[in-house]
Amino acid sequence: xxKIISWNVNGLRSVERKGNLKKFLEQYDPDIFLMQETKSKxxxxxxxxxxxxxxxxxxxxxxxxxxxxxxxxxxxxxxxxGQGVRFQNGFPEAFKYxxxxxxxxRIDLEIPxxxxxxxxxxxxxxxxxxxxxxxxxxxDDKLVFYDKFLRYVNEIQAEGRQVIWCGDVNCAxxxxxxxxxxxxxxxxxxxxxxxxxxxxxxxxxxxxxxxxRYPDTVIYSWWxxxxxxxxxxxxxxxDYFFAHHTLKDQIQDITYLNDQMGSDHCPVQLVLK
Numbered sequence: 443x444x445k446i447i448s449w450n451v452n453g454l455r456s457v458e459r460k461g462n463l464k465k466f467l468e469q470y471d472p473d474i475f476l477m478q479e480t481k482s483k484x485x486x487x488x489x490x491x492x493x494x495x496x497x498x499x500x501x502x503x504x505x506x507x508x509x510x511x512x513x514x515x516x517x518x519x520x521x522x523x524g525q526g527v528r529f530q531n532g533f534p535e536a537f538k539y540x541x542x543x544x545x546x547x548r549i550d551l552e553i554p555x556x557x558x559x560x561x562x563x564x565x566x567x568x569x570x571x572x573x574x575x576x577x578x579x580x581x582d583d584k585l586v587f588y589d590k591f592l593r594y595v596n597e598i599q600a601e602g603r604q605v606i607w608c609g610d611v612n613c614a615x616x617x618x619x620x621x622x623x624x625x626x627x628x629x630x631x632x633x634x635x636x637x638x639x640x641x642x643x644x645x646x647x648x649x650x651x652x653x654x655r656y657p658d659t660v661i662y663s664w665w666x667x668x669x670x671x672x673x674x675x676x677x678x679x680x681d682y683f684f685a686h687h688t689l690k691d692q693i694q695d696i697t698y699l700n701d702q703m704g705s706d707h708c709p710v711q712l713v714l715k
Contacts, residue, residue: 443694443713443714443715444473444474444520444553444713444714445470445471445472445473445474445711445712445713445714446472446473446474446475446476446566446606446608446683446711446712446713446714447470447472447474447475447476447699447709447710447711447712448476448477448478448568448608448609448681448683448709448710448712449466449475449476449477449478449702449705449707449708449709449710450477450478450479450570450609450610450664450681450705450706450707451463451477451478451479451480451704451705451707452479452481452705452706452707453479453480453481453482453705454477454480454481454482454487454490454513455481455482455486455487456481456704457704457705458490458493460704462702462703462704462705463494463704464493464494465702466702466704466709467494469702470699470702470709470711471517472515472517472711473516473517473520473521474514474515474516474517474549474566475497475514475515475516475517476512476513476514476547476566476568476608476609477512477513477514477515477568478511478512478568478569478570478609478610479510479511479570479610480501480503480510480511480512480513480544481504481508481509481510481511482501482503482508482511483503483507484501484503487499487501494515495518496517496518496519497515497516497517497518498515498516498518498521498527499513499514499515500513500514500515500516500529500547500549501513501544501547502531502532502541502544502545502546502547503544504542504543504544505542505543505544506543509543510543510544510545510570511543511544511570512531512544512545512546512547512568512569512570512609513547513568514529514547514549514566514568516549521551526550526551526552526561527549527550527551527552528549528550529547529548529549529550530547530548530549530550531544531546531547531548532545532546533546533590533591533594534594537590537593537594539586539587539590543570543572544570545569545570545571545572545587546567546568546569546591547567547568547569548565548566548567548568549565549566549567550563550564550565550603551563551564551565551566552564562604563602563603563604564603564604564605564606565598565603565604565605565606566605566606566607566608567595567605567606567607567608567609568607568608568609569591569607569608569609569610569611570609570610571584571587571588571591571609571610571611571612571613572584572587572612573612573630573631574612574630574636575630575631581630584612584636585635585639588636588639589639592639592642592643592646595607595648596646599647599686604686604688604689604692605685605686605689606683606684606685606686606689606712607648607683607684608681608682608683608684608710608712609681609682610664610680610681610707611640611680611681611682612631612636612680613631613632613636613637613639613640613680614626614631614632614637614678614679614680615637615640615641615650615653615679616637616653618658618660619653619662619678619679619680620632620662620677620678620679621662621671621675621676621677621678622676631678631680632678643684647686647687647688648684648685648686648687649684649685649686649687649690650682650683650684651682651683651684651685651693651696651712652679652682652683652696652698652710654690655693655695655696661679661698661700662675662677662678662679662698662700663677663678663679663680663681663698663707663708663710664677664678664679664680664681664706664707664708665677665678665706666706667706672706679698681698681707681708681710682710683696683710683712685712692714692715693712693713693714693715694713694714694715695712695713696710696711696712696713697710697711698710698711699711
């Protein structure tokens, strides 16, 4: 069993300072922990190596201080760190997209299959997708990012790897994924162009694991802080796990950890058999 958790922490130093990171790790004990919006340079979170020594830590920070960024922590003792583990970030050079906001972290793993001589090559990506709401240029960039990312994961899968990607997609796909769909028909994060991109992902073989498993369940992963929307559960489901359909039978379950505090997002947990 492999436990993978994705969480937009909205500031890694902040969630640690509030004590929520320690509580989270003690309670859920992930084998792979992917985080978005770390908002830190590696040297700013170097102290976490001693505070949480059970994890090997990889970061992809934004050039702009205190902004965006992603990271991956791997549980020591679960993975052979000397062999079969490779961390990458951003898009390949051929994609001509400078990921200077630290939006993509990728880990390649070789997972042993019991009673067989060969491991399964698994790639897991943690992604903080652009919001797109700051300006018309930011909106255009969001759509470019979406298109390039789908091409990227399709290419990884075509290489013969099993692929899981997760994180803050910054879009609620269906009306069931947002508490007030009618009021947000013209809101970024619920516009037709964004929603159709998620539909395209699904059409091309990527499974929205939670919605596929629980088609009628209402659950949210992000709540507006200023309006205290979380206490009223007026939220959006914008944090996802997607897996290629060929990996679907290897998924045991998926859970939104709504009780975990510390961020305006809650973590999402995926368990592989």
